[in-house]
Amino acid sequence: MGLTKSEKQQSGSDVIVTLAGHIDEDAQFTALDLSGASGKVVVDIEGVTAINSCGIREWVKWIRTAPNTTSVVFKKCPKVIVDQINMVTGFLPENGKVESFFVPYYSDESGNEKMVLFEEGKQFNGGDVNPPAEVKDESGEAMEMDVIEAKYFKFLKK
Amino acid sequence: MSEVDYSYFDALVDSVFVLNKDKGISYCNESAAKLFESSVRRLSKGRPLSEYAKFANENLFTADAHPMQEVQFELVAGGKSGKVQMATQPFVNSKGEAGWIAVIRDVTLEEALHAKHHKQLQELEAYSKNLEQMVQERTAQVQKANIMLAAIMNSLGQGFLVFDRDGTCSDFYTKACEDILESSPAQKKIWDVLKLNPNEIETFKMWTQATFAEQLPFDSMKDLGPSAYKHSQDRHVRLDYFPIRAEDNKIVNVVQVATDWTNEYLAQQALEKEKKYARMIIKLVTSKRQFASFLESVPAVLRECRKLALDSQHFDYETSFRLLHTLEGEAGIYSALRIWQASRQAQEVIEPVKRGEATFTPEIHSKYTQAINHLEAEYKAFLQENAELFELAGMGGSQKVELEKVHVSNVIHHLKSKAVSTDTIHYLEDELMRETVISSLNHYNDVISDVAARLSKKVYPIEFVGGDLRLFTENYQNLFSSLVHAFRNAVDHGLEGPEDREMMGKDPSGRLVFKSEFFELNNRRWVRFALSDDGQGIDASRIRTKFAGSTESDDEIIQHVFDPGLTTRTVVGEFSGRGVGLNAVKAEAEALGGRAIVKTEIGKGSQLIVEVPDLGFPNSQKLSA
Numbered sequence: 173m174g175l176t177k178s179e180k181q182q183s184g185s186d187v188i189v190t191l192a193g194h195i196d197e198d199a200q201f202t203a204l205d206l207s208g209a210s211g212k213v214v215v216d217i218e219g220v221t222a223i224n225s226c227g228i229r230e231w232v233k234w235i236r237t238a239p240n241t242t243s244v245v246f247k248k249c250p251k252v253i254v255d256q257i258n259m260v261t262g263f264l265p266e267n268g269k270v271e272s273f274f275v276p277y278y279s280d281e282s283g284n285e286k287m288v289l290f291e292e293g294k295q296f297n298g299g300d301v302n303p304p305a306e307v308k309d310e311s312g313e314a315m316e317m318d319v320i321e322a323k324y325f326k327f328l329k330k
Numbered sequence: 331m332s333e334v335d336y337s338y339f340d341a342l343v344d345s346v347f348v349l350n351k352d353k354g355i356s357y358c359n360e361s362a363a364k365l366f367e368s369s370v371r372r373l374s375k376g377r378p379l380s381e382y383a384k385f386a387n388e389n390l391f392t393a394d395a396h397p398m399q400e401v402q403f404e405l406v407a408g409g410k411s412g413k414v415q416m417a418t419q420p421f422v423n424s425k426g427e428a429g430w431i432a433v434i435r436d437v438t439l440e441e442a443l444h445a446k447h448h449k450q451l452q453e454l455e456a457y458s459k460n461l462e463q464m465v466q467e468r469t470a471q472v473q474k475a476n477i478m479l480a481a482i483m484n485s486l487g488q489g490f491l492v493f494d495r496d497g498t499c500s501d502f503y504t505k506a507c508e509d510i511l512e513s514s515p516a517q518k519k520i521w522d523v524l525k526l527n528p529n530e531i532e533t534f535k536m537w538t539q540a541t542f543a544e545q546l547p548f549d550s551m552k553d554l555g556p557s558a559y560k561h562s563q564d565r566h567v568r569l570d571y572f573p574i575r576a577e578d579n580k581i582v583n584v585v586q587v588a589t590d591w592t593n594e595y596l597a598q599q600a601l602e603k604e605k606k607y608a609r610m611i612i613k614l615v616t617s618k619r620q621f622a623s624f625l626e627s628v629p630a631v632l633r634e635c636r637k638l639a640l641d642s643q644h645f646d647y648e649t650s651f652r653l654l655h656t657l658e659g660e661a662g663i664y665s666a667l668r669i670w671q672a673s674r675q676a677q678e679v680i681e682p683v684k685r686g687e688a689t690f691t692p693e694i695h696s697k698y699t700q701a702i703n704h705l706e707a708e709y710k711a712f713l714q715e716n717a718e719l720f721e722l723a724g725m726g727g728s729q730k731v732e733l734e735k736v737h738v739s740n741v742i743h744h745l746k747s748k749a750v751s752t753d754t755i756h757y758l759e760d761e762l763m764r765e766t767v768i769s770s771l772n773h774y775n776d777v778i779s780d781v782a783a784r785l786s787k788k789v790y791p792i793e794f795v796g797g798d799l800r801l802f803t804e805n806y807q808n809l810f811s812s813l814v815h816a817f818r819n820a821v822d823h824g825l826e827g828p829e830d831r832e833m834m835g836k837d838p839s840g841r842l843v844f845k846s847e848f849f850e851l852n853n854r855r856w857v858r859f860a861l862s863d864d865g866q867g868i869d870a871s872r873i874r875t876k877f878a879g880s881t882e883s884d885d886e887i888i889q890h891v892f893d894p895g896l897t898t899r900t901v902v903g904e905f906s907g908r909g910v911g912l913n914a915v916k917a918e919a920e921a922l923g924g925r926a927i928v929k930t931e932i933g934k935g936s937q938l939i940v941e942v943p944d945l946g947f948p949n950s951q952k953l954s955a
Contacts, residue, residue, distance in 0.1 A: 197443060224439050225343075255360050259341060276369065318369040323340060323360070 174198030177219055185211030192219025195227035201234035209242045218248035218274075228260055235265050242267060248289065249273035251319075257327045264327065277307045278318035284309040285318065299329040334423045345434040347379060350427060353391055354378050365436055367410055379432075382406055390418045391430050400437070412438030480504075489567075489588035492574065493520040495542040497535065500583070510567055510588045511559060520586070524559055524569075541571075542581050548573050565592040603667065610665035610716075614723050617664075622725050624660045628669065628709045631657050635676070635702050645690040647683045654705075672708040676701035735804075738762045739947050760800050763947055767846045767859075768797030770810050774817045778842060781821040788828045788839035789821055796846040801857065805945040809922060812914040816861050816938050817842070819912065824865030824936055834933070840864055848944060855944040856924070860937055867932040891928055892916040915940065 176193035180203065187209045193199075206213055223231070238244050244267055249257070254273050257264045264270070274287040275295075288307055290296050295303060307315045317324075336357040339346040345362035347355055354376040363370045366382050373382065386402040396418045404411040415435040422428050483490055489507035492500040499515040507515055507523075515523045520538075521531045534556065541551040552571040559567040567588050574583040614621050631653050638650045654673045661670035679697045682688040713720070742758050775791050782789040803810070825831075825840035832838050845860045868891065870884035880887060894913040915938070916926040924942030 197446075226439075226443070252364075255364070259343070259360065278369065278372065316371075318371050320370050323337075323370075 174200065178204055180204050187211070187213045188216070189213065190216045190219070193221065195220055195223040195231055197224070197226035197230075199227055199230050201230055204234060206234075206238035206242070206244075209238055211242070213238050213242055213244045214247060215244065216247045217253055218250065220250055220253060223252050223256060228256060228263065231256075232260075232262050235263075235268070238265065238267065240267055244268040246270045247272050251276055251287070254324065254327065258323065270327065275303070275324070276318040277309075277315035279309050279313045279315045282309055282311055282313045284311070284313070284315070286315055296325070296328055299325075301325050301328065334425060334427075342433075345436065347430075347432040347434070348423075349379055349391065349430045349432060350376065351429055352378065353380065353430070355382075356429065362434065365414075365434060367405060367407070380406075385414075385416065387416075390416060390432070391420075393420055395419045398433075398435070412436070413441055414438070487590070489586075491515045491520075491523070491586050491588075492583050493586065494583050495538060495581075497521060497538055499523060506590075507588065510561070510565075510590045512562060524556060526556070530556075538584075541584065544581060548581065559588060561590075565590055566595040567591075606665040606667055611719065613664045614719065614725075618723055618725065621664055624664055624666075625713070625725075627660075628657065632702060632706050632709070636699075639695060639698055639702070642690055642692070642695050645683070645695075647680045647690065651677055651680055651684050666712055668708040668712045669705070672701070672705040676705055733762075735763055735947070759947070763802060764800035765803045766798045766800055767803075768794045770803045770806070771797075771813070771844060774814065777814060778817050778821050781818050782825070782840075785822060786827060787821060787825050789825060790839050790841050792817075793841065793843045794846075795843060797844070799846040799848065799857070802945060802947050804947070805922065806942070809915070809918040809940065809942065812918045813859075813861070815912060816915055820861060820863040820865070820936070820938075823868075824863040826866050836864065849941075851941075856941055857944050859940045859942075862935060862937040864935040867934055868928065868930040868936050869932065870930075885929075888928055888930055892926060912938070 173194045173196060175191060175195065175198075177190060178192075178200070179188075179190045181188045181190075187206065189204055189206075235244065244265055246253070246264070246268060249270055249272070251274060254270075257270070270292075272289055272291040275290050277286045277288055278284070286307065286309055288295075288304065290301070290303070295301065301321070303317065309315050334348075334356075336346075336348050339348075339357070339359045342359060343361055345365045346357075346359045347362055348357040350356050355373050355378075356376060358366075358370055358373045360370060363373055366373060368382065383406060384404050387399070390396050390401070396416075398415045398417045400413055401416045402411070403414050415437055417433045419431045419433075420428065421431055483504045484506065486504070487506055489504060489510040491503040491507055491511075493515075494500070497520045499518050499520055501516045503515050507513070511523055513523055521534050524534075526534055537551070537555050540546070541548065541555070544551070548571075555569070555571055557569055559569055561567050567590050570587045570589070572585040572587065573581045574585060576582045634653055635650050638646045654677045658670055658673040658677065661667075661673060676698070679694060679701045680690075683690050683694060688694065738758075742755060742763070745758070746755055771792075771794070778789050778792065781787075820842055821840070826834070826836070828838035831840070841864045843860075843862045845858075845862070847858050848855050849858055850856070868888050870887045873887050873890050874880060877887065877890065892912050892915070912926070912928075919926040919940045919942055922942040922945065924940060926938065926940045928936060928938050930936040
C-alpha cells in the first residue's frame with residue numbers, strides 16, 4: 173500500500189515533513205532525503221496508520237539521513253509509532269524527540285475508543301506524565317488509558 | 331490477572347501470550363496485542379484466548395510442547411485472518427500455576443510479500459514476453475513497411491541514392507541505379523558513381539562541402555551541382571538533389587535522384603521535327619516559288635564547294651564557308667532539316683581553318699569532301715522523302731501558271747464569238763475547265779476506310795471505272811457531297827462482316843466500284859454514276875413491312891430506300907439509321923434534272939445509279955479578283 177502522503181517543505185531553515193498511510197515495503201522515502209537540512213526537521217506523522225517490519229527498515233534508513241547536528245522533532249505520533257519507538261532501538265534517532273503523541277483511551281462500558289493528544293509542556297514534561305484528570309467518550313462515559321502506562325511512556329524517560 | 335512479571339517478553343517482536351490453566355490470557359506483549367488488533371490492557375484480563383481468535387489447530391494447548399508449526403487463524407471479531415507460526419510450551423510459573431506460553435509469529439506479511447513478489451515476477455515475465463512479442467511485431471511491421479517502401483521506390487523507375495558529407499553513398503538505393511547510373515552505389519564515393527573526371531571531382535567536393543554547410547540555401551546550392559549523368563548508351567539522365575536533415579535542421583545526408591528522361595527527350599525531338607516539318611509545309615504553301623528556288627540552288631552550291639576544294643594549296647575557305655553558311659540559313663528558313671544539318675556539319679569541318687587554328691591538310695580535305703558528299707546525299711534524300719508533297723504543291727516538272735476558271739471561260743467565250751470551231755471550243759473546255767470525276771470523289775476512300783474500321787469490316791479502296799471522265803464539277807458538287815451517304819450505306823448496310831463473307835465464300839474484304847460514263851438521251855449527253863457493292867443486297871421484304879398492303883413489285887418496293895425518313899434500323903448508329911442519306915442523293919439528282927434508282931440482288935450486292943445531264947460551265951459564276 174505504501175504512503176498516501178509524503179511531503180517535504182521548507183519553512184525558513186526548518187524542514188517540515190508530513191507523512192500519512194502505511195510505512196511498509198512500498199513506502200518510498202527517496203524524495204524526503206534530510207541530508208541537506210540545516211535547521212530543525214519537523215515530522216508530522218499523525219496520518220500514519222500502520223507500520224510493518226519492512227517499513228521499519230525503510231524508516232530507520234531514512235531518518236538516519238538527517239545530519240547528527242540537526243534536531244528532529246516528531247509531532248502527533250500515533251500509537252503504532254510510539255510502540256515502535258519503545259520496541260525498536262534507533263527508531264527514534266539520537267537527535268530526535270517527541271513533541272506530541274497520541275494515547276489511546278477506552279471505555280469498558282461503551283466499548284468506545286478515543287485518541288488523546290499528549291503535548292510536551294502540557295500532558296508531559298520530560299519524563300513526567302500529567303494525564304488529563306478525566307476523559308469521557310461522546311456518550312459521557314468515563315474512559316481509561318488503553319495502555320500499560322509504564323511501558324507506553326517508557327520512551328519519555330530515555 | 332496473574333501478578334507474575336512477564337515483562338521480559340515485552341521487547342520480543344514475536345507475539346507472546348501467557349495462558350492460565352483455563353487458557354485465559356494472563357499476559358500478552360505489544361506485538362500480541364497488535365496481532366489481535368486490541369490492546370495489552372484489554373487482552374490481559376484473563377478472558378479465554380478463544381474469545382479473540384480461532385486457530386485451525388485446536389490441539390496446541392496440551393501437556394506436551396508443540397514446536398513452531400504453521401496454523402491458519404482468524405480473529406473472532408472479524409477482519410483479520412491469515413497464517414501464523416505458533417509454538418506452545420506448557421509451564422508452571424513462580425507461583426506454581428500451570429499454564430502455557432504461546433509464541434506466535436505472524437507470517438501473513440511474509441506470505442503477502444511472497445505473493446506480491448511472485449505476482450510482480452509474473453507481471454514482469456508477461457511484460458517481457460509481451461515486449462518481445464511487441465518488438466517482433468514492430469520489427470515485422472517495419473520490415474513490411476521497408477519492403478513496401480523499397481517496392482514503391484523501385485517502381486518509380488528512378489535512381490535514388492543517399493550520400494553523406496564525405497561523398498560516401500549509403501547502402502540504401504533503388505534498383506534503378508544499376509541501370510540508370512550503371513552501378514550499385516552502396517559504400518562507393520558519389521563522384522565515382524557519377525564517373526567524374528579528376529577536375530570535376532575537386533569541384534564536386536567543394537560543392538558538397540558548401541552544400542552540407544549550407545553556405546547558400548540548399549535550393550540555390552543544388553543547382554550548382556552536376557545536373558546530368560553521362561550515360562554510356564547516350565541516354566539522357568537528369569540529376570536532382572534533396573536534403574535529409576537532423577532534428578537540429580542541419581543537413582546530414584543528400585538524396586540524389588537520377589531520372590532517365592530519354593523517352594521524353596526523344597519525344598521532344600520528334601515533336602520539334604514535326605513542327606519543323608509543318609513549318610516547311612507552310613513555307614512551301616506560302617512561298618512556293620522561293621522554296622523551289624532554294625531547292626534549285628543547292629546543286630549549284632555543291633558544285634562550287636567541290637570546285638573550291640580542288641586546289642588544296644589555295645583552298646578558298648572563306649567563300650566555301652560563306653556558301654555553306656548561306657545554304658544553312660536558307661535551309662533553316664524553309665525548315666529543310668537534313669540540308670540544314672549537313673551544311674552545318676560541312677562548315678564545322680573547315681571552321682578551324684577559317685579561324686586560323688589549322689591548315690587545309692589532306693586529312694581536312696578528305697573530311698571536307700566527305701561532308702560535301704554527305705550534303706548532296708541529304709539533299710537528294712530530302713527531295714525524295716518529300717517528293718509527293720512537292721508534287722502536290724505543283725513543284726518540279728515544268729513551270730506552271732494559275733488561272734481562275736472564270737477567266738478561262740471568258741477567253742473561251744471570246745473565242746466562240748470569233749467563230750472558233752466547236753471542236754476546238756470543246757477541246758479547250760475539256761482541257762482547261764473540266765475536271766475528272768475521280769478528283770472529286772477520291773477522298774471517299776478515307777470515308778469508307780473509316781466506316782469499315784469502326785464497324786470491324788474490311789473493304790478494298792474504291793475502284794473507279796471511268797474516273798478520268800471530265801465534267802464541269804462545279805455543277806455536281808452538291809450531288810457529290812450527298813454521295814457520302816451512299817458510300818457510308820454501302821459499307822454499313824451493304825457489306826457483311828469479314829467472318830460472314832468468308833462463310834459465304836466471299837473475299838473477306840468488300841469491294842465498292844464507282845463507274846462513270848456518258849450516254850445519249852434525247853439528243854443530249856448525260857452522265858451515269860453507278861456505285862456498286864458486293865454485299866448482302868437489299869431485302870425487299872423488310873421494306874415491305876413498312877408498306878403493308880402494297881402491291882408493288884420487289885424492284886419497285888426497294889425504290890422506297892430513297893423515301894425520306896425510311897429506315898429499317900431500330901437503332902440510330904453513327905453512320906446510318908436516320909433515314910436521310912439516299913433521299914439526299916435523289917434530291918440532288920432530281921435538282922439537276924436527273925434521277926436516282928437502286929438495283930439489288932440478295933447475297934450479291936446492290937447498285938445505286940444516278941443519271942444526270944452533262945451540264946456546261948455554270949453561267950452564274952462571278953468574276954473573282
